[in-house]
Amino acid sequence: MKTKNIFFCFLFLISFTSCNDFLDTKPTNILAPTNYYNTENQMNSAIAGVYDVLGNSELYAYGLMVRFASVGDEGFYRSSTVTQGAQFYNETASDGDVLTLWTQLYTGISRANVVLANINKANMDSTKRNVMKGEALFLRAFYYFWLVNNWGDVPLITELPKNVVDNDIARTPANEVFEKITQDMITAESLVPPITQIGYGGRISKSAVRGILARVYLRWAGYPWNNVAKYQDASDWAKKVIDDTQANHALNPSYSQVFVNLAQDKYDIKESIWECEFSHTGISADEMGQIGSWIGITTNDPGIGTAYGFINALPSLYNSYASGDLRRDRAIADFHYLSNLTVVTYWNRYDYDKYSQSVGKWRRSEETALPKINQSTPINFPILRYSDVLLMYAEAQNELNSSPPQSAIDAVNLVRERAWSTGINTITLTTGGSGYTSAPVVVFSGGGGSGAVATATINNGQVITVTLTPDQITGLTMGSGYSTDPTITFTGGGGSGAEAVCTIHSKQEADILMMSKEEFRLFLQSERSRELCFEGLRKYDLMRWQILVPTLKQMANDIITTGPSMYQYAALSFSNVQEKHYLLPIPSSELALNKKLVQNPGY
C-alpha cells in the first residue's frame, strides 16, 4: 500500500506540472505590446493612432466648432430644444461632452506616449524614426495645449501607467505644462520635415509646428497666465513661418477657394499649413467628419449632402464686414435651401433672416467625392492657416511695442487685401428708358475686369432697378479685376433709353492706416473673427484677451433688445456665461477616480 501511495503522489505531481504547460495559452488573435512596435509598418500604424485623435468627435470632427469654440461672439446653437451643455455655458462637472473631450485628449497623449516609449525599439530608418518622434512629441504637446487651454492646470503624464491600481495624479500648474508643451514642440520642430518635402497639409511640418508654437505662446501670454514675455516667442515663431523662403507661404488669391479646396480634398500648402484630414466612404467611412454637415448649410437634400447646420451665424458678425469684404458671404451663407428641395433662396437680409443664416465656410455642395454620405463628410478642417500666422504676428508685434510697427500693419493689410473685392460696388440707375416689354440684359464693359452680372427689373415699360445677381459661391456677382468703373449698357427687352452708372471696389479700401496700440488691438480682435470665424479659435481668443464675459453679455443684451422673438432663445448661451467659464469643469467621474484632482472654482 505504501509504495502505491507514493506512486499516486508522484503521478499527481507530474500531472500538475505538465498541466501548467497545457494552461500556458498564447493569444492567437490579439496583438500583444511585447510582440509589436518592431517594424516601420507597425510604427506607422502606431503614429496613425496618435493623429486619429485630431479627427475625433469633440475635436475637429465637430465638437470644437459646435460645442466648445464657436459659441463665442460668432454664432449660436441653432436648436431651441437642446438647452444644456458647454455651448450654453451651463455645463456641469458631469457633462458628457466635457468628459469626452478630456478623454479623447488624454487618449491621444497616451497613444503618443506609447509611440515615444517604443520609438527606439522598432527596426526602421533613422530619418523616419526621427520624423515620427517629432510627430509624436508635437501631437502630445498639441493635445496638452488643448487641455491647458480648457482646464488650466492638468495632470502632466508622459508615460504609460505602470499598473491599474495606483493612478492618482495631481494637476501640474499650467505654467509647467506650457513649459513642457513648448519644449517638446521646439524639439519636434528640429525633427519634422519642411512642408514642401511633405507636399500636403495633413502631416506635421516645420511650418505647422512653428505656427502652432506662435499660437501656444500667444495663449500663454494672455489671460489668465499673462506671461507677457511670451509675446516675443510668439512673434519669433510666426516670423519664422513668414520668412521661410523655401516654403514660400502665401495667401491663396481667393478667400473662397481656400474652403473649396478643403471640400474637394485639394491641398494648398502655401496657405493651408495644417489640416485635420477626413476621408471618404467604404472602408474609409470610419474616418469621415462632420465639417459641412454639423457646421454647414442646413439641408435634407442628399444630392447636396444632408447637413444639420447646428450653428447659425450671429448678425453682429455679419454686420462687422464692410461691403467690399468678400469674406462675409463665404463665412455666412447668404442663401438657404428650401426644405427637402435643392432650391436655393437668397436671404432678404432682414434682421429676422440674419439669425437664420448658416455657417457657409464649408459647403457640401462643393464636395466632389461621391456618393455623398448623409451627415458625414470628407471635408478637411484647417487647423492652421497662413492668414492666422500673419494676424498672430501682427498681434504679438503690437503687444511688444508701444504702437503697432509697420510690419504688423502690413501683415494685417495682406490678409485684408486678399479678401477684398475689385468688383462692382454700387449701381445707380440714371434713366429708366421706355418701351421695355421684358427685362433687358445688363452688360458691363471696360474697366479692366470681368465677371459682373446684374439683373434689371422693369415696370410700366421702364427699368426701375438694376441689382447684382446673387451667386452661390462668391455671393453677389460683383465681378473682379476692375481698375476703373466699367460702362453699363442695356440690350434687348424691346425698349430703349435706360442708362446706369457704377462704382467699383478697390484693394486700397481694405488697408488700415496707422493707429494707436489700443486701437490696433481692438481692430485685431474683430479682424481675427472676420478672417478666422468658426475655425475653432474664437472662444479661446476672447479668453486670452479676458473679454469673454463682457463680450458675451453684450451679445445676450443685443439679442434680447433687438433680436426677433423666435430667436430670443439664442440669448441663453450668452446670458449664462460667468467668470468660471474661463475654465471647463474637471469631469466629476475623474474627480471620483483620481483622489488628487481638485475641481476648478465655481463648479
Added chain:
Amino acid sequence: MKKLCILLFLVTVLVNSEQISAQTATINVTGKVVDKSGEPLVGATIIVLGTNTGTVADRNGFFTVKNVSANAEFKISFLGYQSKTIPINGKTIFSIFLDEDYQTIEEIVVVGYGTQKKTDITGSVGQVNMKDLVIAPVATFDQALAGRVAGVNVTSNDGQPGSLNNIVIRGGNSLTQSVAPLYVVDGFLIEELSSAAINPQDIASINVLKDASATAIYGARGANGVVVIETKKGIVSKPIITYNVSLGLQQVSKTMDLMTPYEFVKYQNDLNPALANSLYLSNYGLTVEDYKDATAYNWQDMFFRTAPIQKHDISIRGGNADTKYSVSGSLFNQDGIIINSDYKKYSGRISLDQNIGKKTKVGFIVNIAETETSGAPIAAGSTGAVTGYALYQVWNFRPAAVANIPEDWANEFFDPTATSGNWMVNPIQNTNNEVNTSQYTDVNVSTYLSYLIFKDLILKISGDIYSRTTQNVFFHNSMTALGSPLNPNNTKGVWGGITNWKSGTWLNENTLTYNKNLDKKNTITIVGGFTIQENKSSAFGLVADLIPNEELGLSSLGSGTPYSNSSSESYNRTASFLGRVNYSYDSKYLITVTGRADGSSKFPASNKWGYFPSVGLGWRLSQESFMANIKDISNLKIRASYGITGNNRVSDFGYLPVITLNNVSGYSFDNAIPTQGATYSSIGNPALVWESTKQTDIGIDLGLFNNRVSLTADIYRKNTYDLLLNAPLPKTTGFSYAMKNIGEIQNQGLELTLNLVPVKTKNFTWNSDFNISFISNKIIGLERGQTNMLSSVTWDWNYTSPLYIARLNGPAAMFYGYIWDGNYQYADFNEISTGKYVLKGNVPTNGLAKATIQPGTIKYKDLNGDGVVNSLDLAVIGRPLPIHTGGWSNNFSYKNISLNVFLQWSYGNDIFNANRVLLGGNALNRVNTNQFVETNNRWTPENQNNEVFRAGGQGPIGNYDSRTIEDGSYLRIKTVNFEYRFPSKLISKFKLTNLALNISAENLFTFTKYTGMDPEVSTRNSVLTPGFDFSAYPRAKTILFGVTVSF
C-alpha cells in the same frame, strides 16, 4: 504533455485492478407486478442485484428473468411506487405488490461526478418535477423552468421566440460578469449551454446544485450554481415507440390602448397648433370634432397576429441487459405573434449503452440540433434613438390620415408628413422588410467507458465534444428604415452583412469511484478525478453598404462597398483535480468533504490555480431511536454546509494588454485610404484572480405522514469577493476601464419547498408542490473610495443619465432618479398679466429655466430645498428586485383524467416602464406621433390634475423620474394542462400501450397592477440593470391540442 498525464493516470488505475469472484448455479424466474388495486404496473423494472441482468414488466405486468442465481435478490421499482427488494431463495414464480410512494424518498439524485440517495445528501439540491415541466407547451426546458425550483430565478428578457432565458441561482454573485450557472449535461460541463439543443422531451431529470457542498466539486465554475441535466437513455425493454404531436395557436395577451384619431388630433392641436393646422385642421377647413368619425389606423392589429405553433416528438427506446438504446427526434415550429418573427427547431438524439463483458461498459450520445430564428429582435433598437424600436414605432405611428391624403396609405412605406427632425416610415412595412436571421447548429457527441477495476472501484473515462456554429445574416433594403435612401440619417444606403461564429469545447474526464460498506454501519464513497477541457471560439463576418442592386437580397452583398470585415478567434483551457468523500454512519450522521483544484488559462501565471474546498454535514434525526415513537414524522434531516467556489467567466486573455489594429483609430494621410491605427484597446491586469464565493447553508428536510407532507427549508448566505469588475480608470491613464478584482457582494435568502398530497382516494388524487424563495443582496465593497456604482441603460440617446444605483451596504440595483411630484398648478404661479404666469419665488424649478415652467409642467421634489431640482435631488425611486418569487403546481387526477395547474409569481419588484415615458405623456415632445390613452388625462386648464403633464410640459429632457415606476408584482396562471388517457383495456386491442389527448395552455392569465403588456420583462437584464421595460416582445398566450401515442 497532456496525453502523457492522461496515460500515466490510466496506467495507475489499471495497476490497482483485482479479480472479482466467480458465480453460482442459475434458474429462470417469472412474475407479475401490480399495484394495490391489482392493476398491472406496465414498465416496472426488475433488476437482479449485483449483476447487469434485468427486464421490465410487459403490458399485463408480467416479466421473466432467465439464468439468475438461485440465491440472488432482485429489486422491483416503478416511478411513484416504493421499490421492493425480494430474495429469490430458489422460488421461480412471484406475485409482487408495490406500494405507492408520495415522495420517492429512496430517490437517486444525480450530483456532480456521481449519484447519491436523496437521504444521504448533505448539500442543497433542488429537483425539477420533469413530469410537470414537459407538459408546458414551450420550445426549450428553460422557458418552463420559472417557479419550479426554490432559489432558481428564471427570467426572460421578453417573449421573442427563441429569446434567451436568464437562469440565476440564489441571486447574482457577480456584478459585471456572467451569473449564468454551469450546465452539466450527462456529465459534460458546458458554460454557455444552448437550451435549444436539448429537446425537453429527452430530459430525464434536472437537478439544481445550490450550496457549496454540492457545487464545490465544480470548483471555479461552481459559484453560480450548477444545473445537472440527465437525458433519457435506453431501457431494458422491447422497443417502446412514443409519438407526441401538439398543434396550437398563440395570441398576444394584451395590447395597449392608444388614442383615437379624434383624441390624437386634439392632442396634436394642444402640442403644436401650427403643425396640427397644416396637417389636419384649419388648412383644410376641418376642426378637431371632424375627426370623431375618421377612420382609425390600428397598427397594433396589423403588427400582431394569431400565430400557429406545432411540435412533434418521436422516440424509440429499448434494449436488453447488455445493450440499451434510445433514438429520438423532434420538430418545433413557431410563428411569432409579431409579423416576420419566427422560430424553428429540429433535433435528433441517439444514445447507446453497451456492456462488454462483466466489467466494461461503453456508451455514447450524439445530439444534433438545428435552430433558426428570423425577424429583427423587437426589444433591441436598430438605432440609438427610440424611433429604431419596432414596438415603439407601432405605438407612436399616427392613427389618423392626414387631411390632404385621403387615400388609404397603410400599404405605403414612406410617411408623407415626415420632416427632417421627425422622420418616420410605416412600421408594418418596415418590420416586414427587415431580414435578420440566425441559424444555429449544435452538435454534441459524448462517449464514456467505465471499467470495474474490482468490486468497489470503478474507473470512468469520458470524452465529449460540443460544437456550435451560428450564422447571422441581416439585410436592410430600401423598404426599411435603416436602408431607405429617404432616411436623412442613413449613410450606408442599402446595406447588409453576414457573420459566422463557431465555438467548440472538448472535455476529457477521468474519475475513480470507490464505494464501500465498511461494515453494517459505516459507508464510504470516494470519488477522485482529473479532467481537462478546452473551449475555442472564432468568428468572421463582413458588412457591405451602398449596395446598388438590392433585388438579389443577401446575394447582392458582393456588389456593395465593403464596409467592415471582422474576424477573431480565441481559446481557453482548464485542467482540474477533484475529489469527494462521502461518509455515512448508520445513515444517521453524514459528512461530505469536497475539493477541487482548477487551473485556468484565463489567468496570469501566478494566479492560474485556484482551490475550492467544501464540507457538508447531515444528521437524520428521524433515524434516531428517540424519534422512533413519533410515527407521524417519517423523515427529518438537518443539514449544514460551508465552502468556497469560484467564477472564471472573464475573457480568455483578459489579463493581457491588447493592441487593436483598425480603421476607426486610423488616419487618412494625403487623402489616401486610411493607415490603420494600432492602439491599446486594453491595458490588461497581471494581478487578475478568480472571483470567489463563500457560502454557508443550513437546511432541514421534513417528511410527515409517510411523506404525504414533505418540507425542505434552506437558509443561506454567500459572499462573493474579488469581484471581477471592469472598473473605471481615470481617463488620464489613456484607458477607460481595466479588469480588476474589486469589491464584495452578499446574497442571502430563504427557500421553502412544500410537497403535499392533500387528497388521496382510490380514484381521485390531488398533488400539490409549492415553493417560495426570498432573496436579497447587498454590496459589501466597491472600488476604493467608491460609495456607489451608477449604471445606465441604452435605449434612446437623450437618456444617458444613470437609472440604477448600487450603493455600498445596499442592494446591487435600485432605481435612481427624481421623485415625481405631479404637476405645477396655478397656485404655484403669480399671474403677472392675463394668461402670463411666473413661478412664485419660493416654488422650486424642475431644472428648466423659470420662464419655461408653466401651469401643468411636470414637477419634481426638491429634496435639498435649494429651490432648484438638479442632480443633487436624485434619489432611490424603486426596487427592481422582488421580495419573493415562487411557483405552485397542482396535479388533480380522477381515473383517466388529469389536470395540472401551475401558478407562478413575483412579488415586491418594481418595473421602470420606459414605454410610458414616451407614450404616456410624451417626454421627448415628439410631434405628430400617437400616445397611450393615458395622455388623454393630461393637465389642461379644464383638467387640473397631478397625473400627466400638459402637452409640451415634459420638463428637462433626459430625466428619469418615479412617475413611470410601477409595481411589477404578478401572479400568473402559467401552465394549465388537461389530459385524458384512454383506458388500457380499450387501447390494448390496437396494440397501444398509451393513448392520451391533452389540451395545454401557457400564460393563460396574469393578475397584476402593471400597466404594460407583460410584467415578466427585463429588456436590459443584468445584475445591475434589472426590471427595465422598453419595446419588449410581449409573451404569447398559447393554447395547444396534443395527442400522445405509445406502442
